[in-house]
Amino acid sequence: MKEKLMFQNAPHVRQSESVVTMMADVIIALLPVYLMSFFYYGLRAVMLGIFGAVTCAVLSLIGQLLLKEKLNFDLTPIITGLIIPLLMPASIPYYVVFSACAVAILVVKFPFGGTGSNLFNPAAVGFASAAICWPKEVFSYPATMQSLEVFGETTARIAQSPAYSLSLGAVPDYNVLDMLLGSAPGPMGATNILVVAACGIFLIVKKAINWLTPFCFLVPYALLCVLFPRIGGSPFDALCYELFSGTIIFGAFFMLTEPVTSPKRDFGKMLAGISSAVVVFLFRYFGEFEMGFASALIVMNVFSPIFDAICESVLHIYRHKGAILASFKKETPAETKPAEVPAEAVPEEEEIPAEETSSEEEVPEEEPAVEIDLSEEAEPSAETEEEEELSEENEEPSGEEETV
Amino acid sequence: MSELKSCFKESASYLFLRNPVLVLGLVIGQLAAGVGTLQNAAALSITYFFVVVPTLVFASLFGKKLPGWLKVVIYALISALMLVPSYFISGTISATIFDSAGIYPALLAVSTVPVVYSSKIAENQKPLSALAGGICIALGFAFTAIILGAAREFLGSGSIWGFRFAKPLFPAAKLPIWGFIFLGFMAALVNFIKDILKIPEETPAGGEEAK
């Protein structure tokens, strides 16, 4: 009965999640954020998201055509296009979003090889380039609960964001509850902390992201904010203001966990989270822009393979600890143990010159070896007789065995 | 005359196929950070011409007669002296040219070509070849600088040579960040054209040729 062998490329471990389902989960998680933005700023917030997504998708197709690649309609440019407007105010002009999306797709993704090959987070780079180009537009936040014009320039009432207040060392004008519910001005996707956190937990439950990176980022960051507060008052207030202002929570769940640029190993993710917390803290405290999360993330993207390499080295040492320890032990008195056997004969050898004994010793050694050989050959000869009976039709038995 | 023509034919590759900036990866910093306008590009091109050509010709004529440890010093000092005529000629472009160009024209005096190329390559060439090579390298640099300067000025200020035509489309175009990225795309365009014309790759990138 012939058995069919199936050949398939790796991976051979199958699970219900795939890249498509992961991307779809992220898009689903972003929808409530856009819903809240619509509630606070009107239809313009949603239109910015749609514009960003369509722009990124079209530019991605154009990039594939220019590089003569097979057209691949994946969801990653749509996610990039949805995230970029959420990092910006609702009053942002459409050309700024277009510019950020163009940088994200045409500069960050395609020159490096397209989807899965980018070395930097596209949304972070797109946002950072727009922030440097148009800082006035990117960091002017409209007050909440006003419906902005859907297209064209807006006549919104501008308010000071809590992140800007913190950068000046002043206590923000909004209380912690306002910031939790999104009533404080800021990036349109990052202000409603409750909704963003809930969406992040949804992604963790759906296994679209790993819980380690956001956890290992938020906890050390919170600790640093408590130890080095920028404002007076209770440490709890300082902690809440630092965590809930800017894009810290949003970035922890939606940007830091980007699968292409983040480390692959769990221990690497932990290291990346902790390091990101320190770098983001430094950029926010000492940087020129009121929120340095995007810039810090770009720097951390450079180091993410290093974290994986550290993790591999640690795992290698852990898995082979027995062999490593044994190699250390072999170098010490373990080498003298085999010498103990001839050591019994050493006293006899010491009486006679070593050079002479070496030749003399070989002679008596050979005699018992020959005897041993004879006895050993006698035993298998019995076996060979049986084999010969079984294999009479095969090759002739060797002459050496017969003589023995 | 025919010998000069043949020398120029040999060195003509420096204009495009072996462009000193886009293919060999030289003088990138000055272009990325110093060429934000067309006027700056012109000033740097003039300075580079005066710094490179006499140094290479000098190296070709006298380089082998100098002791090894003294060569680099002499070449650097000649380049520094050549800043004088370039300074006065560049000054005719604009009264504020040196304020806008900053430190970058002066840095061309210690760039790779006058300091390293002189001893590695020009010394082993005939004076006419060194002259032709120097002129072609300077022209290749100027070609890149002018295109880059015009593009960055138009995108960053909406103007060309100080004459405003439109609103700035991309204000950060003058920053070194976008200088690097624009140069990267220009270098990719050169590779694209070479790919279409099926020209084989000749030289490594990154200034290794000089070392």
Add this chain to the structure above:
Amino acid sequence: MTYILQFLSMMLTALFIENIIFTRALGTSWMFYLIKHPKEIAKQTGLLTIITTLSGLLAYPLRGFVYNSEHRHLLLPMLYIAAMAVVYLAVYFFVKFVFPKQEEYFSLNLGVAVFNCAALGSLLVVSNERLDLISTLGYGIGMSLGFGFATVMLGYGLTRLEYCRVPKIFRGVPIALIYLGLLSLAFYGLVGHQLPT
């Protein structure tokens, strides 16, 4: 103590915030060469540190003569290149007579370590900003260390790029420049929207 803090703050500023490569784009050709020869990075960075320190010490008293001149944009670079030539000769002969075994290495590498855009650029930046001696020395040392830091970062990134599916037209110089530009973008988050002088 004040001087130590001033020195350290200027050194850290030059190392990270105003990194000579990421924010001022100086020394990129030499950096690309060192990336292809990674064993030389530490030695060349050390050499650059020594040279910038000595050049800064020598040039500091001389620049006062030229500051108020109408042609300072011309005279300052010439003065600094002359000072660098003196430093080159001093270091070369010091090594030749005190460490003769190192003469061959220095004769090959000292020229590039002395006469390069990073060294001259740091002297010009320091003079444009009118820094005092302590800050000048701190900036020079920080600049050299920052050059080494940027070289290692970029070298590591370019090594990673070898495993990416970089399109053919972007391989080599183009992708290295784009990568360098994106790294510079990150450091601009610290510097802000400023044009280099």
